Every structure is written in C-alpha cells, then in structure tokens.
Amino acid sequence: MSKINEKFKQSIASIPTIKSLPSYLNLVKRASAEGTSIISATNIARELDLEPIQVRKDLAVTGIIGKPRIGYNVEELIQAIQSFLNWDVKHKAVIVGCGNLGSALMNYGELKNHGLTIVGAADASPEKVGTKKMGITISAVDDLPVLIKKTGATMVILTVPPSEAQSVADILDTTDIKAIWNFTNVKLKISNRILVLMEDLSSGFAVLSFHLPFYKED
Amino acid sequence: MSKINEKFKQSIASIPTIKSLPSYLNLVKRASAEGTSIISATNIARELDLEPIQVRKDLAVTGIIGKPRIGYNVEELIQAIQSFLNWDVKHKAVIVGCGNLGSALMNYGELKNHGLTIVGAADASPEKVGTKKMGITISAVDDLPVLIKKTGATMVILTVPPSEAQSVADILDTTDIKAIWNFTNVKLKISNRILVLMEDLSSGFAVLSFHLPFYKED
C-alpha cells in the first residue's frame, strides 16, 4: 500500500471513531425497528453514556448531515454508517482453523448482517478435512490457494493455534487475499499489501483483570 | 467505585498500554522458552514492529527495571507483566450463554493461562439446562445468584443473544460479581459498582472492512 493511501485513509477517521460506529449503528437500527424516524446526537449520547459532542464528531465522518434543532434522519444515518464501513457490500471470507472459535465465527449472526459471508473453511488436522461444519466443507490448509481462487474470497479469518499461524500466513502470502482477521496472538510476518488486523481476546481480558482490584472494595 | 480510585487507576496506565502488554508477554515467554534470559526493548520493538521508546514506556508501567546497555531480565519481565495485569491470580468466571461463542471461550487455552477459570455456566434454553458442555453442567439463568454464591465467581462472561442481555444483567446486579465481560453489543444498564468491559467483535470487523478498499489496488 502506498504512503499516500496510508495518509489519506488516516485523515478520514481515527480508529477509536471507526470502532465506535458499530455501537451507533446498533442503537439507531433499534430505534428504527421501534418506528423512530429522527434521532439526535444528544439522545444517542444519553443512551450510550457518551458526550453529545463526541457523538456529533464521530457521526460527522460518515458524511451524514443533521438538521439543527431536529437531529438526524434515522434511515439516512443507518445508510451512512453502513456505507462508510463498507457494510453494504459482501465480503467473502475463508475461515482457517475450525476449532471452537472458528466454528463460532462461522455463523455469528451479527457479522453476517454486516456483509461477512463465509465461503469456505480449512483446517490442518486430516480427520477434519472433508467433513462439514455449519454446512461448509472443510478443506486442507495446503489447498487454501485453490479454495481462495475458486471462491474469490478477499479475507481470511485466522483461528488456528499459535504454532500454526505463521505457516498459514506464508501460504496466504501467495494468494490474492486482501486482509487477515488474526485471532491468534502471533505477529504475522507477511507482505504489507495484506492488511492484518489483530483481534487478541487477551487484550480485552487484560483491561478487565487489571481494573478488577479497583472495584473490589466499595 | 470512588472517584479517587478512578483517578488513581487511570494515572497508572493508559488503556492502549494495558492492551499492548499481552503481546509483550507473549513474545517474552516465547524468548524464555527458547532459553533467552535477557531481552532489550530494541529487540522487542523489532519483533513487534513498534518503536523502542514505545516499548520502554509501556513496560515501565509494570515497574520493571532494566539495565542500560543490557536490557531486561526475561523472567523478571514475565513476572512483572503478569503481576501488573493480575494474571498471577485465579479469576473465577461463570459463562452465561452456551452457544458457539460461549462454548469456545469455555476452554480457550490462552485465557486459562492468564488465570481465567470457568467455574460455571448458564443458559436460557430449558433443553440445555442440566446438560454438560466442556465438562461443565449448565444451570438455568434464574439460578445464577445461587451459582455465583456457591462458586464464588467474581466475573461473568456474557455471550447471550442481544435480546437477553439486559435481563441477565438485571439478575447479575443482585449478585456479588465484580465484572462482566460483555460479548453482546448491548450497552448494559447496571450499577456502576460492576465493571463492564465491552468486547464487540463488530468493532474489529469495522476497522477491517473500512480499510479494505485502501488495499484494493497496488
């Protein structure tokens, strides 16, 4: 990826802002389901325990235009967030590593609603290859290049044991995938044309267990 | 929790720093397993693709003291990080919601290594109650107060469907648990003596799918 793209991309929205958008979308969708057609930043802020100015700033990146004194059109806002996050298009993904976590992600409803479509799966253990999980036939890891080409997958969800992570990454480096959603705690060595997003559950747990003692006595 | 605690806690370490510590720990443990006894911030930075100054600042919060020109003692560093994150003590947790994700977390090895011990499980669907999953008998959601008291659990991992999240939170509010690791996308209304950590996989996916187009052509 070029440096110019890097700069451009960063100028649009900060990571915290991008991470906050799904919770806004979630809330606004709920409001829509309840028949609400207009919602204000003040309102959203109250529901999510945030400051109104924070909400306005975050929503602004999506290009949504609100009406002073009124707020935002609920349907427009839903479209704006979904479009900004590219959640209005399909993302074909292959899951590598069909253990408990991989299987859980295979039919995680919330992600399906955001364009994620699982088009294939692979696992290293020979006894799993050929069997089906959640309706998807499991391929061998060595067949990943073929599987990815055949399905046109642009993304891999990596849920293998840490010991296998890098060897899978080496194989993926030979394919045309654009991104890896990395649920292992291994920092992958891979060409930087592939976007790697770390999703380390330990990080979340660290925040939790670090803060726990401060909640012990009161 | 008192305001004083809040301030104190925040002054120790920022969230980004806390979130980065597990990856340091992971790397340093690997080095230890390979027989390395000393490691420098420069070295860690190179492995994790960070700046040395960032690594030094992050590690400093744990209280570790390095030797100029040498680096950090690997074993000391492991202890310092684990102790700082309270990963050297057991955290008893009950999993509420025994779907795919809940089951996956029940025996997620990495978290076990960090002190997380699953001491119970509960689910809303009557046909699951009484059955076992990963060796743990599933209780009814209404029996959570009893289960928590009996097991001495201090933490709940919430992996129920969004529609059930708040009603479970209402029950948990009557118990002595200190924290909820919330894997639903619902902002829980609960007394603030309970620490709630949102773990929304959609946030990670948002970062991924937003950046994807910038990696399309190069």
Next chain:
DNA sequence: TAGATTGTTAATCGATTAACAATC
C-alpha cells in the same frame, strides 16, 4: 419567536515521540 441542536473553529488534554544524561 424562543430554544434546542447542528457543524465548525478553537482550546485542552493526554498519548506518542524525541532528546539526552546516566550507566553498564
């Protein structure tokens, strides 16, 4: 109209990065 809310511009705050003396 009066008042609430938006979007923009400015100020503040905190995290990241830089510089450098201390030191093994």
Next chain:
DNA sequence: TAGATTGTTAATCGATTAACAATC
C-alpha cells in the same frame, strides 16, 4: 574504554472537549 540501552524530561502530535454562530 566505547557504544548501546535505559529511564527521564521535554516536545510534538492527535484526539477529545469546549465554545459558539448558524438554523430549523
């Protein structure tokens, strides 16, 4: 000793918050 690395203090950068004119 010379040189690499630490920890501290200062500078920079970016995100959050505040202020306020515009406006429905």
